[in-house]
Amino acid sequence: MVELVRAGRTPEELAKEFHPSAQSIRTWVRQADLDDGRRQDGLTSAEKDELTRLRRENKLLREEKEILRKAAFFARETDLPGAGTGLLPE
Template sequence: MDTYPLEQEVPAMGKHHNPYAPEFRAQMVELVKAGRSPEELAREFEPTAQTIYNWVAQSDRDSGKRHDGLTTAEREELTRLRRKVRQLELEREILSKAAAWFARETGTVPEKGSNS
């Protein structure tokens, strides 16, 4: 009898693939715009038809033909700004803790839990 059932191997959720090269994506988008179907390209190449549809939609957003989502530049800026916000929040937390520590060390603030 297995006494450690949580140690069983967990099946993979799905196949993970490294991102496709921008040149490859652009080529797939151009093939769709030239009349080939995403399903046909999916059979011939590796990405799924849905992935190719997504690339075409993103290309249309980037060129201004669609307005139902963020352009690639906007998405990159959003990612950069979120990263910056996380960094600033971390720095603020560190500074706040350091200020509290220095205040306690110099006796300018009573210890936590003190009634004074």
């Protein structure tokens, strides 16, 4: 579709022929232009993938931090010998 638009066909023509919406075709062309460096007003597909990965990793790290915070609180509250020092009996 992208190549057909670049060759001169309109998204509206292609939408009638192939049935995706004209807006979808315009979106595909815009993303292809970003990926190819033809425009700079958005994120490339690689940048979007990296952002998604980093957000997922950040969420996991926040969850792990919260678990550790609660574990430290529990260790202090139960007043175990060696709590917080790594010297708790096994």
